[in-house]
Amino acid sequence: MTDQAVAPPTKLDGAVFKIAGVVVLGAIMSILDITVVSVALPTFQTEFDATYAQVAWTMTGYTLALATVIPLSGWAADRFGTKRLYMLALLLFTMGSALCATAGSIEQLVAFRVLQGLGGGMLMPIGMTIMTRAAGPQRIGRLMAVLGVPMLLGPIAGPILGGWLIEAASWQWVFLINVPIGAIGLVYAQFALPKDEPHPAESFDFVGMLMLSPGLALFLFGVSSLPETGTITAAKVWIPMLAGSALVIGFVLYSFRRTHPLLDLRLFRNRNLSVASISLFVFIIAFMGAGLLFPSYFLQVRGESTLHAGLLMAPQGLGAMLTMPIAGTLADRVPVGRTVPFAMSLIALGFFTFTQVGTDTSYVLLCGSLFVMGLGMGGTMMPIMTSALRTLAGHEVARGSTLVNILQQIGGSIGSAIMSVILTSRLNGSAPIPGLNNPRTGEPITEAGAAIASQHGQQLPVEPSVIQRGLEFVADSFASTFWVGFILVLATFIPIAFLPRKREPAPHATGSGGDRTEATVLVH
Known part of the structure; x- marks a missing residue:
């Protein structure tokens, strides 16, 4: 049989x-x-x-x-x-x-x-x-x-x-x-x-390892240094990014000439994997960047403790818990190209609220928006990953999941860096308070800095009106940064429009050494 x-x-x-x-x-x-x-x-x-x-x-x-x-x-x-x-x-x-x-x-x-x-x-x-x-x-x-x-x-x-x-x-x-x-x-x-x-x-691809691993590490080091320097023109940012990019590009060119490269980029010939990977990459940039901003807003603008800020994020998790099992079942029955756009619409709807945040935006509205976003997230990430891996045969799964995880790591680092740099540059535009300097650095304290400090219990010799003006500036800075995140969320609709809308056959035996073979599942 x-x-x-x-x-x-x-x-x-x-x-x-x-x-x-x-x-x-x-x-x-x-x-x-x-x-x-x-x-x-x-x-x-x-x-x-x-x-x-x-x-x-x-x-x-x-x-x-x-x-x-x-x-x-x-x-x-x-x-x-x-x-x-x-x-x-x-x-x-x-x-x-x-x-x-x-x-x-x-x-x-x-x-x-x-x-x-x-x-x-x-x-x-x-x-x-x-x-x-x-x-x-x-x-x-x-x-x-x-x-x-x-x-x-x-x-x-x-x-x-x-x-x-x-x-x-x-x-x-x-x-x-x-x-x-x-x-x-x-x-x-x-x-x-x-x-x-x-x-x-x-055989182990030592040449590939010497190009790809250091290349990724250098590129992410440069990206991770962006929030600290605040500009891509800083040597600490552009030199590692350039060197890392050169090594990664060199690896890409080299890998197609090797029979068994460290990372099998030939898998991207699989249309499902390519489209799903691009969709996931853009989504992770938006998702990780937003994940950094939401708790920061509660901490810096609303003066909440770390524990309370975390609790205010809970509705997002509850929403994801509700839709994730449903999305998993649907992903095995309905093409993800028919379900993911609807889920992304929920994320965009919930995210838009945060582009309008102020110093006293209703917590009911914000928590409700996070819940709606959670509903969408539960129906987005896992179906996309399912689409990426479903049509891979057994021997391709390890390599395919490695590709997906690398893209997630790079996308997460880029998203966090983009949001941090934009928010920091906005906050640095706040007006300095005359005669008030940081005792450690000697630099002038801005109205935004004084407002954030006051939200965390630090008493500064400034008028309440200055603190209020600073808080409003910080809230506007967050709203402007949320607009960037919202645009990134909308950009995700472009690649997900190409996700499969018809049922794809599972990997099957072809008899060709280089093609897919039936994935044999052994559970002991």
Whole structure:
């Protein structure tokens, strides 16, 4: 009896959910850690007597480590097997978390964060490979909905958890909380993940690694330096970006001449993967940029605590939780080109409210808008990823998921940098207060700076009218920046218009060595 004679299952069974539990646990650790640490940056400044630029390296170092290791994931999954590699990544991440809690200086903390990133960078692409192999192409939409929970809820739950841990315990617990979760994950993975045999047939592409990994790291370093310098003309920005771009372009040209390149760009010949990847890239730029702005508005304009700002973001997560399971089921039955535009319309509708924000905009209106955005987000990201991976055969999944994760990482860094630079440049346009200077830098304090300081309990010798004028300027700056985010959201409609509107056949056997073959799913 052939494989095709057996009707493939359409519902997720217990064996698949058991595997999904391991992968979701790792994804939650990796994604939550990014947003939890962002809340702790002011605490790091105080604890280590460091500048904001120095503590920001705890985020940048982690991001650069991700960019360095993600391209290796596809080759390493074939060479060592997905189960071994996933457990190694989980171990590295857990060890890095424990070491971060012991850091006695900002330099040590950054170094340990890099170790964390080396593990965290492999968790998502290898986890996606394990899950798609376990479910098969017929159930990938439902599976992506499961994996999408930590991806969409992480940026929302992170500030809440981080704020609570810092207030209730200490900054060390931002990292220590990962240790017991990682230990449980390792034991769980040992028993739950299916054993797969390595396929070390392909030689490692050292030349490709020497071009792509440093190229991505240099490019993202330049992008990440934009908020600090405020201009793309700064040497710290354009030199790494130019050098990184040259290395990446060199890798692209080189990879098409090699039989087994580090990153298989030939997969982009698959129209579904290409269109979905472009759609996801543009969406991530808008989504990550907006994710940075929303809590900042509540903190800087409305004077909320970190914990309250995180709680105000909760409606977005609730909306995503409602639509994500529905979107996952629909993605297996209805072409994503018919559902994603509707979901993106909800995001655009909710986002527009924030282009009108002021100093006293109704929380009911803002939370309602976040809820509507959440409804749209739950029906956008995972269906797009489903479209990207559905038509890939079993041996292509690891490479395809690596491509998708790299695009997400680059898009997220670009989105965050764009929004930070625009908001910072707007705030720097505020009028200085005569005779009032920063005691550390000697630079004049602006009306916007005084307003933000007053929202966080700092008393400055200025008139209430100056504070109010500064608050209005800060709110206008956020509104202007939200307009940029809104335009990026609208731009996403261009690539998603080309998403498939007809059912695509699953990968099938062709008999050709270079073409797709049936994805054999083995669940032990």
